[in-house]
Amino acid sequence: MLHSASSSVHLVLLVCGLISGAMPIPAQEPGKAAAPPLDSASRRQVIDSVLKLLRETYVYPEVAQKMEAAIRERLRKGEYEDIGEGNLFAQRLTKNLQDVSHDKHLEVEYSSTALPEHNKAPSAAEKAKTREAYRKRGEAVNWGFEKVERLSGNIGYLDFRFFADPELAGDTLASAMNFLGNTDALILDLRNNGGGQPTMVAVVCSYFFGPKPVHLSDLSWRPDNSTQQYWTMPYVPGKRYLDKDVYVLTSKETLSAAEGFAYDLKTHKRATLIGETTAGYAHPGSNVRINEHYSVIVPQGRVINSVTKTDWEGTGVRPDIEVPAPLALKTAHVAALKKALQKEMAEKRSKHVRAALVAAQKELDDLKNK
Amino acid sequence: MIRWINGIAIPTLALTLGLLLPCQSQSQIIAEEEPPDMTVTPAMRTEVIEGVLRELKKSYVFPDVAKKIEEAVNARVKGKEYEQITSAAVFARTLTEHLRAVSHDKHLGVRYFAKPLPSERRQQPSSAELEKRRRFAAARNFGFERVERLDGNVGYLELRGFMSADVAGETAAAAMTFLANTDALLIDLRQNGGGDPAMVALLCSYLFEGEPVHLNDLYFRPTNETRQWWTMSYLPGKRYVGKPVYVLTSKRTFSAAEEFTYNLKNLKRAIIVGEITGGGAHPGGSHRLNDHFAVFIPVGRAINPITKTNWEGTGVKPDREIAAALALKTAHVEALKKVAERWKDDPEMLGSIRKALLNVQSQ
Numbered sequence: 206m207l208h209s210a211s212s213s214v215h216l217v218l219l220v221c222g223l224i225s226g227a228m229p230i231p232a233q234e235p236g237k238a239a240a241p242p243l244d245s246a247s248r249r250q251v252i253d254s255v256l257k258l259l260r261e262t263y264v265y266p267e268v269a270q271k272m273e274a275a276i277r278e279r280l281r282k283g284e285y286e287d288i289g290e291g292n293l294f295a296q297r298l299t300k301n302l303q304d305v306s307h308d309k310h311l312e313v314e315y316s317s318t319a320l321p322e323h324n325k326a327p328s329a330a331e332k333a334k335t336r337e338a339y340r341k342r343g344e345a346v347n348w349g350f351e352k353v354e355r356l357s358g359n360i361g362y363l364d365f366r367f368f369a370d371p372e373l374a375g376d377t378l379a380s381a382m383n384f385l386g387n388t389d390a391l392i393l394d395l396r397n398n399g400g401g402q403p404t405m406v407a408v409v410c411s412y413f414f415g416p417k418p419v420h421l422s423d424l425s426w427r428p429d430n431s432t433q434q435y436w437t438m439p440y441v442p443g444k445r446y447l448d449k450d451v452y453v454l455t456s457k458e459t460l461s462a463a464e465g466f467a468y469d470l471k472t473h474k475r476a477t478l479i480g481e482t483t484a485g486y487a488h489p490g491s492n493v494r495i496n497e498h499y500s501v502i503v504p505q506g507r508v509i510n511s512v513t514k515t516d517w518e519g520t521g522v523r524p525d526i527e528v529p530a531p532l533a534l535k536t537a538h539v540a541a542l543k544k545a546l547q548k549e550m551a552e553k554r555s556k557h558v559r560a561a562l563v564a565a566q567k568e569l570d571d572l573k574n575k
Numbered sequence: 576m577i578r579w580i581n582g583i584a585i586p587t588l589a590l591t592l593g594l595l596l597p598c599q600s601q602s603q604i605i606a607e608e609e610p611p612d613m614t615v616t617p618a619m620r621t622e623v624i625e626g627v628l629r630e631l632k633k634s635y636v637f638p639d640v641a642k643k644i645e646e647a648v649n650a651r652v653k654g655k656e657y658e659q660i661t662s663a664a665v666f667a668r669t670l671t672e673h674l675r676a677v678s679h680d681k682h683l684g685v686r687y688f689a690k691p692l693p694s695e696r697r698q699q700p701s702s703a704e705l706e707k708r709r710r711f712a713a714a715r716n717f718g719f720e721r722v723e724r725l726d727g728n729v730g731y732l733e734l735r736g737f738m739s740a741d742v743a744g745e746t747a748a749a750a751m752t753f754l755a756n757t758d759a760l761l762i763d764l765r766q767n768g769g770g771d772p773a774m775v776a777l778l779c780s781y782l783f784e785g786e787p788v789h790l791n792d793l794y795f796r797p798t799n800e801t802r803q804w805w806t807m808s809y810l811p812g813k814r815y816v817g818k819p820v821y822v823l824t825s826k827r828t829f830s831a832a833e834e835f836t837y838n839l840k841n842l843k844r845a846i847i848v849g850e851i852t853g854g855g856a857h858p859g860g861s862h863r864l865n866d867h868f869a870v871f872i873p874v875g876r877a878i879n880p881i882t883k884t885n886w887e888g889t890g891v892k893p894d895r896e897i898a899a900a901l902a903l904k905t906a907h908v909e910a911l912k913k914v915a916e917r918w919k920d921d922p923e924m925l926g927s928i929r930k931a932l933l934n935v936q937s938q
Contacts (some may be wrong), residue, residue, distance in 0.1 A: 369808035370808075371808040408808060440743075440745075442809075
């Protein structure tokens with residue numbers, strides 16, 4: 206979802222430039238063409254610009270006011286006078302802002318190399334270039350789809366690392382769902398999923414609900430005061446996964462859109478969550494350029510789940526079965542097999558599932574005892 | 576599930592209600608013929624009138640209009656206007672006229688059924704029922720009547736209805752993939768009476784790319800909620816972008832087909848060629864009143880995010896207003912001229928476009 210009014214940066218549900226963590230990009234070259242040292246005027250300019258941005262677009266306007274008051278007080282007291290280095294200044298500002306907001310998403314960043322200007326909307330050629338670069342990176346990691354597997358006892362397993370642009374990643378998702386379509390239960394592993402596009406969250410969710418669209422959540426966006434509803438799709442290519450249990454594995458590294466996905470399935474009672482409470486990042490934002498060397502990651506929206514009318518900011522999403530992340534997969538596998546055994550009528554098949562259960566239980570016990 | 580009124584646009588008044596099954600669900604098009612007439616008793620007339628007014632009061636999208644209708648109909652009852660009517664067909668037609676005289680709402684109407692309607696109004700249709708509807712829709716290729724490559728590499732799609740997206744999606748993808756290499760696209764809705772808003776969104780989605788586009792909102796009185804419709808972020812098959820699109824309309828183009836047209840017109844994604852459309856912007860559902868009568872109540876209304884209004888009553892005004900019978904040729908010629916502009920630096924392509932243009936114009 207791109208709300209690029211002033212900033213034309215690709216907007217995703219992420220934190221701390223996580224897109225670089227979720228999807229590999231070339232590392233920034235350190236310390237090239239160092240910026241001039243900070244002076245009082247430039248510090249002031251950065252502070253003014255940051256506070257203006259927050260005042261106008263930060264998701265909670267009252268908190269933005271409090272942050273402004275706090276920073277200006279610190280400025281008045283001369284607290285930033287001794288900072289001459291960009292990185293330190295950015296870090297200090299970030300800390301001071303987070304002290305008031307308790308918002309781990311909010312971050313001031315310093316770049317020693319000059320940041321490109323985004324004052325104009327990108328030209329068609331620039332857009333195409335960015336898209337091509339995104340495509341190349343995405344393809345190199347199979348759009349986040351790391352592994353599909355059929356576990357013993359006919360339990361499906363899907364490990365995916367981020368929610369990519371559905372236009373590009375949709376086919377890979379559809380093929381994964383087709384591969385897993387005949388399993389008796391499905392384990393979705395989000396323990397290493399750092400988030401991504403809310404549109405992709407809706408597309409993935411669509412496979413787990415029937416054709417009648419389900420209202421998942423709303424994304425409320427402060428800069429233009431808009432609300433965008435997210436619903437499951439009335440039509441998905443490939444097989445939907447219906448009338449069968451779904452387990453979602455989470456860790457404290459499960460972030461942002463991945464938490465949203467888990468939250469959607471949990472609140473709609475479509476999946477059992479197993480693992481650790483997730484990180485607690487629910488505010489989508491933008492990376493906004495302040496000047497040549499400073500940018501701010503600023504949360505500008507919030508998610509309103511259609512069932513709970515709230516989100517998971519700060520608290521994270523709590524699992525139904527709380528276990529350390531390394532045990533989550535086996536725990537889910539055992540749970541799925543136990544359920545399958547209950548349902549299985551055919552004797553020959555029962556034997557097979559029981560054997561799988563015994564083996565899986567042993568693996569789980571071994572892991573616990575390690 | 577709220578439906579647009581739908582129906583194959585057959586030009587008789589009773590059937591322009593849309594050929595609906597009497598339950599609020601994903602009803603499909605049924606091409607029944609006019610049922611045989613039957614007698615309607617005074618008791619039945621009363622039951623129907625009281626039922627209609629009750630349902631209107633409860634859920635008609637404009638409560639103040641519901642009140643006016645109630646007053647008008649009660650006055651007619653007092654004036655003994657229905658007393659002489661013994662034909663079910665005439666009763667249904669007359670009552671419908673009276674409802675529309677006040678509301679001017681072409682979706683609102685009463686219909687009678689010779690075969691008794693099921694007494695239980697199920698929330699969810701049975702799987703047998705769903706299969707029956709699916710087969711009915713499949714027999715019509717889910718509304719996809721024809722795809723064709725016209726002279727000069729102009730694509731043509733004739734769509735007779737917007738059927739349930741979950742069953743029709745695959746056919747839509749196939750149609751769009753077939754047409755993907757054409758240089759312009761004509762979408763013919765002259766005989767399209769509406770259907771599923773999800774299918775409208777799905778088909779619109781093919782004409783856009785990138786970030787989701789806000790197409791339309793549907794407000795529903797019963798829940799007091801607004802449901803947004805955006806283009807889909809993932810579609811099978813190829814999208815049709817960067818190339819001109821024309822939508823052909825007639826005065827029979829109705830309901831969801833008008834939504835499709837209105838969406839594209841306001842987003843400036845298509846040129847509309849043909850007649851002003853029917854003017855129905857209120858989705859709703861059918862309510863069983865008794866064994867033989869049902870009333871279609873519009874419980875919602877469309878709100879376009881750009882115009883903040885809709886096409887109720889007025890219809891959608893075409894960009895090129897022309898008789899429906901001439902719309903195809905008009906659009907084809909215009910499309911060819913547009914395509915010729917695109918190829919103006921390629922003499923070979925330009926030559927073949929010019930040739931096609933002469934050919935089409937001479938027909």
